[in-house]
Amino acid sequence: MVHQLLYVACAVFAAAFASMGAYAILRPGRDADASRKGTRFLLGIGDFLVHWFLWLVSPAERLFVRMGLTPDTFNLMGVVFGLASGFAFAMGHLELGGWGIALGGLCDVLDGRIARLRGMASAYGKFIDSSLDRFAEVFAFLGLVVYFRDRPLGAFLAASTLAGSLLVSYVQARGETVEVSGAGGLMQRAERLVALFLVAVFDPPLCAWRGWAHGSLVVAALALMAPATFGTAVYRTIWIARRLRST
Numbered sequence: 001m002v003h004q005l006l007y008v009a010c011a012v013f014a015a016a017f018a019s020m021g022a023y024a025i026l027r028p029g030r031d032a033d034a035s036r037k038g039t040r041f042l043l044g045i046g047d048f049l050v051h052w053f054l055w056l057v058s059p060a061e062r063l064f065v066r067m068g069l070t071p072d073t074f075n076l077m078g079v080v081f082g083l084a085s086g087f088a089f090a091m092g093h094l095e096l097g098g099w100g101i102a103l104g105g106l107c108d109v110l111d112g113r114i115a116r117l118r119g120m121a122s123a124y125g126k127f128i129d130s131s132l133d134r135f136a137e138v139f140a141f142l143g144l145v146v147y148f149r150d151r152p153l154g155a156f157l158a159a160s161t162l163a164g165s166l167l168v169s170y171v172q173a174r175g176e177t178v179e180v181s182g183a184g185g186l187m188q189r190a191e192r193l194v195a196l197f198l199v200a201v202f203d204p205p206l207c208a209w210r211g212w213a214h215g216s217l218v219v220a221a222l223a224l225m226a227p228a229t230f231g232t233a234v235y236r237t238i239w240i241a242r243r244l245r246s247t
Helices: 002-026 032-037 047-066 071-090 094-117 123-147 152-177 189-210 216-246
Strands: none
Touching (some): 002 047, 032 047, 047 094, 071 094, 071 123, 094 123, 094 189, 123 152, 123 189, 152 189, 152 216, 189 216
């Protein structure tokens, strides 16, 4: 099973790199929706990946619109995948949990973009999207806490990353109540999901190859993600506070 999932992962990444080459050659331009929203990845360093990915999924977006699927469909699917990834993590299936994270993240991208394509963007949509995203992320990290139940350091780091991610969202939400948007920072939701997906998928084969304990790569990643997530929350808090003080 592990080898089969590894082959799938290698095939997916090979196809992804090939499509990056096609994107670079065709140069279709930056995604208008992402540019309008100011979407960034890794403080702008990974913006190429943002626009490549949105170009890659755009045919699926148009297909789903023609099928009449609504943003709520993808919001609910995102929660389901988040719950499934948490269950897989808790049962020790890191690879399956990683793919659940990836599919949930894809649903998170599609819900907002389909809402705007169909002219359904609303305050309700913004609220339900951000709220259900938190549920999905909580399920995934709680699964990791259970997975590391016999390793206190791993459980602590998973819980710390979860706490930091909730603080990041809370600070932004509180900023928006006083009309100051607090977006920004290194470890936002997209960065957390991508990092967790990659380490979960590649942890089993790499740890087996190196003779490390199962989950060692995930622990190392969480050791970076936890302080970076708290740092993002602190950065947003200071930024919003300064804006408010200057008004």
